[in-house]
Amino acid sequence: MRVPKKERQTELQHTIEQNPFITDEALATHFNVSIQTIRLDRMEMKIPELRERIKHVATERLDDVRTLTENEVIGDMIDLKLDTSAISILEILPEHAFSRNAIARGHILFAQANSLAIALIDDELALTTKANVQFTRSVHVGERVVAKAFVSSHRQDGRSDINVESFVGDECVFIGEFTVYRSSKEESR
Amino acid sequence: MRVPKKERQTELQHTIEQNPFITDEALATHFNVSIQTIRLDRMEMKIPELRERIKHVATERLDDVRTLTENEVIGDMIDLKLDTSAISILEILPEHAFSRNAIARGHILFAQANSLAIALIDDELALTTKANVQFTRSVHVGERVVAKAFVSSHRQDGRSDINVESFVGDECVFIGEFTVYRSSKEESR
C-alpha cells in the first residue's frame, strides 16, 4: 500500500482545493493509484468532477462580491435622498479583514463611506477632494456596518461637505468628513 | 432566411459574451438555425467551445487582481524599510475607476496609501485610527500611482504618524496623514 486510504483522501481534498483544474487521471498518477480509486475517493468525499469544479469557480467569479471594485457603491444602499442623505449597509466578510485578527481593514470602511458620499451627489461628475476620518472602534468579521451620510453644506465653489458616521449596532465605529467636488449642472452651462 | 448571416454572427458574439455558459444547442434553438450553423459561426468568429469559455472565466478569476480585498497590500510593494519608509506602485485598471470618466475612485488611492502605512508598522497588530487625506489631482485609468510613505513619529502612546504622498510621474495626486495604532511589542509585556 502506498499511503493509507484516509491519509490519501484528506490529501486529495487539499490537492483539489488548491488546484481545482486537475483531472482524475493526473490525480491517479500523482497518488500512484488507479483512476477508479480516485473516483471512489471523490464519491466518498463528495467532491464533484473536474468540469463541475471549474464551472463552480467560474460562476462564483461572476456573481462575485467584486467588493471594492466594479460596484458603484460599496455595500448595499438602503436609502438615498439625493443631495441630502443616504444610508448603506456592509457586512464584513473575511476578505475584508486582516486574516490574523479578523478586524476589518480601514480602507474598507473608508470605501463604504466614500462611495456613499459620492453617490449622494446628484451630478455627472463627483470627486472626493479631501477627507478627514477617524476609526473609533475596530470592526470584526460578521458585523454589519451601517453608514449614514448627510450633506452639511453645498458650497458656492462647487464643493459639498458630507458627514458620514458608521455604526455597528449603536456603537459608532467610523466618523468621516468628506469634501466632494461636483461638476456643474446647477452651476455654469 | 431568418436573419442575415452577418447580423446573426455579431449577435451571437454578444449573446455569448454576456452569457458564456450557453451551449451550441441552446444557441441553435435561440437563433432558430441548426447546431452546425452555430458551430460554423463560432469557427469563423474564433469563439471557443463552451467548456473552454467556462475554463477561461474560471482562470481569469483565479489570477484576479482581487483588488481591495484579500491582498495585504494594495499595489505592489517595491521598497520597505520597517518602521521607516515604504513605496508601492498601483496601476489603475478600469475596475478601479468610474466607468463614466475613467477616473480612479478615491477609496482606491486611499486603500493603497492605508495598506502601505499599515505594512510599514512592524507589529502584530496595526490599525488605522485617523486619517487626513487630500486628492490633489484626478488619476486616470492606465496611470501608475507611486505611493511613498514614511513614519514621521512614533509616539509614546502606542501610535505612529505616517505621511503618504502618491505621485503619477512627478505630479502629486494624493497626500495623506495617517495615525496608526500599534499593539505593544516594544512596549508592555
Place this chain on the structure above:
DNA sequence: ACTACTATTAGTACCAGGTGATAATGGTAG
C-alpha cells in the same frame, strides 16, 4: 485454515458537448 470484510483495480455501457471531415440541399445572382 476458512471466512468476512475492506481496499483496490478492471471493464463495460453510456453521457455531454463538443471537433473535423465529407456530403447533400436550397436559394439566388449572373
Place this chain on the structure above:
DNA sequence: CTACCATTATCACCTGGTACTAATAGTAGT
C-alpha cells in the same frame, strides 16, 4: 443554367467523466 454561398445532415472520434458489475489482494477474526 450554372456557379456559388449558406445551411443542414451524417458519421467517426475526443475528453472527462458517471453508473454499475465483477474480479483480485490483503488483512483480521475465530
